Amino acid sequence: MKRDSFEPATTLWSSTAAPRRPANTLGESIEVDVAVIGGGFTGLSTAYHLAATGRQVALFEAFEIGHRASGRNGGQVVPGFKPTPVALIERFGHDVATKMMNFAYGNADYLFDLVSELRIDCAATRTGWIQGAFSTRSVDYLERRAREVNAHGGDIQYLNADAMFEATGSHFWPAGLLERRAGAVHPLAYARGLAHAAAERGVALYEHTPVDAIRAGSGTGSTLQVGSHTVRARQVVIATDAYTGQLWPSVAQSYVTVASAQIATEPLPEALRQALMPRRAGISETRKITYYCRIDPEGRFVIGGRGRAADHIDAATEQQLRAAALARFPLLESMHWEHRWACRVGMTLDDLPRIHELAPGIWTAYGYCGRGVAMATALGRVLADAINGVPARQLDFPVTPVSRLPFYPARQLGAALAISWYRLRDTLGYPA
Numbered sequence: 001m002k003r004d005s006f007e008p009a010t011t012l013w014s015s016t017a018a019p020r021r022p023a024n025t026l027g028e029s030i031e032v033d034v035a036v037i038g039g040g041f042t043g044l045s046t047a048y049h050l051a052a053t054g055r056q057v058a059l060f061e062a063f064e065i066g067h068r069a070s071g072r073n074g075g076q077v078v079p080g081f082k083p084t085p086v087a088l089i090e091r092f093g094h095d096v097a098t099k100m101m102n103f104a105y106g107n108a109d110y111l112f113d114l115v116s117e118l119r120i121d122c123a124a125t126r127t128g129w130i131q132g133a134f135s136t137r138s139v140d141y142l143e144r145r146a147r148e149v150n151a152h153g154g155d156i157q158y159l160n161a162d163a164m165f166e167a168t169g170s171h172f173w174p175a176g177l178l179e180r181r182a183g184a185v186h187p188l189a190y191a192r193g194l195a196h197a198a199a200e201r202g203v204a205l206y207e208h209t210p211v212d213a214i215r216a217g218s219g220t221g222s223t224l225q226v227g228s229h230t231v232r233a234r235q236v237v238i239a240t241d242a243y244t245g246q247l248w249p250s251v252a253q254s255y256v257t258v259a260s261a262q263i264a265t266e267p268l269p270e271a272l273r274q275a276l277m278p279r280r281a282g283i284s285e286t287r288k289i290t291y292y293c294r295i296d297p298e299g300r301f302v303i304g305g306r307g308r309a310a311d312h313i314d315a316a317t318e319q320q321l322r323a324a325a326l327a328r329f330p331l332l333e334s335m336h337w338e339h340r341w342a343c344r345v346g347m348t349l350d351d352l353p354r355i356h357e358l359a360p361g362i363w364t365a366y367g368y369c370g371r372g373v374a375m376a377t378a379l380g381r382v383l384a385d386a387i388n389g390v391p392a393r394q395l396d397f398p399v400t401p402v403s404r405l406p407f408y409p410a411r412q413l414g415a416a417l418a419i420s421w422y423r424l425r426d427t428l429g430y431p432a
Helices: 012-016 041-052 085-092 094-105 107-118 137-151 161-168 187-200 270-275 315-328 372-387 408-428
Strands: 030-037 057-060 129-132 156-159 176-179 204-206 213-215 222-226 229-238 256-265 282-285 292-295 301-306 337-347 354-359 362-366
Touching (some): 012 337, 030 222, 041 187, 041 229, 041 372, 057 229, 085 094, 107 372, 156 161, 161 176, 354 372
Parallel strands (some): 030 057, 229 362
Antiparallel strands (some): 129 176, 256 301
């Protein structure tokens, strides 16, 4: 797998996480029950849950644990799906959709229970998540969404303009939804905590050990080429999401990749901490090209949004994020912005993640569309269930065939055109 650059000093989370526990590199050919490729939330959760059932597991990460999106995201733990319950029922039928919703609306609970059980020190908080109405057109949409989601197992509170100001300290949003089960973690500390828990269960962790190729067997297992060594595995999990590339081309051709960029201030003065986002719930918006923000445990204001480059932040994006922050919170005018970073995320066209069995014994999950902290953790358990023989109809999330995007070679151009269209819709005030 192709390596990219890593600049931990420019990443807020790598600058504030406790020192990591380095893992080994692969020094010999081995044989295992399950080989997991990717040291992010999906891979770590899958490896942990498999090891907890007695499987012999090895995990391979091309860089360091949590190096990519799992260690560079905003840390917001948001349950549920972006599509509405009605849309899910129309597509999957009542029974499957109900199982999916029970799973998704509970996945934040599952993550926080796991953090507590494993005693992961990741600054976990449960102060909710707010989706702000970006325009008056979105107000009716949010009222309908709250009723619909709550009727299918959600726990959402509709906030009028006064309630939004009370929760956020800003008059920017005319209304909003409060997802009460949501919260936040320090994402890199959470990833490292999962890695430690997996290692305690017996998972062999290998860092700076990229997998170059996978050769599927004929029902007896697969072979991974890892540098000059081979790994024989009865089952394989590809947990590389937006960075899959040529490792399994049909997966890489089933979604678009977008850049997510973030910046963070120095710790805010105490008076400003009290004035901004007093509920301490993270915020995003009813925009297709959305911004999201939170205040971290040390009092830094963090804002993120769509970037222009894949794995670094450019000056124009940084300026755009600063302008967005000031539009929502003018009191930030005099603050110094200390940190800036970016990553790639995978986006499916229907805003739903995927689980596939790509070949006998080769599994993958990906496409979290900005909700990967809770969803990837929970889907790691589902992947472990599937590998341990739970029938597909009994899994909490459907296993589907991989589907290559139409006109794949032009997908990124199409994504750019779609982004332009979404920006126009956002300008006109339509909800996402």
